[in-house]
Each structure stands twice: as structure tokens, then as C-alpha cells.
Amino acid sequence: MNAQIKAAWIAALRSGEYKQGQGRLRFGDEFCCLGVLCDLAFKQGLGKWEGFAFKSNGFHLVATVLPPPIADWAGLEQIDPTINKQGISIYNDGSASDNIDPRPFSEIAALIEKYL
DSSP states (O other): OOHHHHHHHHHHHHSSOSEEOOSSSEETTEEOHHHHHHHHHHHTTSOEEETTEEEOTTOOOBSSSOOHHHHHHHTOSSSSOEETTEEHHHHHHOBTTTTBOOOOHHHHHHHHHHHO
């Protein structure tokens, strides 16, 4: 992952600026952890929000994972980066079948710091 973007993403997740939501990149004023990364890309002029979805470089709207151009910009190989064999979105949203409870942004930031 691009070190500067990683640092900015971690800082944004820890900043308290973003209210955590689940199930969508963005829903009103709530963001999932991947939505925070999309919002950083938005602030760099790399796409636009359309409701709860993000559109970047001509790609169709994406609502639950990173648009491929944003993953590329961030230096990520996956549109839902994997940590401990799970997509990071699972840590944000939780998964009863995987026995994972939703984690707050502070814990997700620590996972990104350690594993990405």
C-alpha cells in the first residue's frame, strides 16, 4: 500500500471526523472504513459521491467495496483488502457466520497499520 495514503487513511479513521456506518461506503453522514478511503480520494478530485456509492474514472457506481481506480491509487491489490484472510469490510460490518463483531474505526486503523 502507498505509505502516504495509508498514513492519511489511518489518521482519518482515528480523527473522529467520520461517523462510522455499516453496509455501504457512505450513508448520509456515516462512512464505512472503505468509504473513508473513498472520501480521501474525493478530496483529491479522484471521483465523486452519488448517494451511498462512489464513482471514479468512468467506473460504474460502487457501493460496498473500493472502485478499482481507487484501489490502484491507494496501492492496494484488492477492492476489499484482506487482513487475516478476511476482507476489511467484515471488520467494519461484522459477520455472524465468521464470528466477527463490528470493530470501531480505532481498531480498524490498528489493523491497517499492522497488516497493510
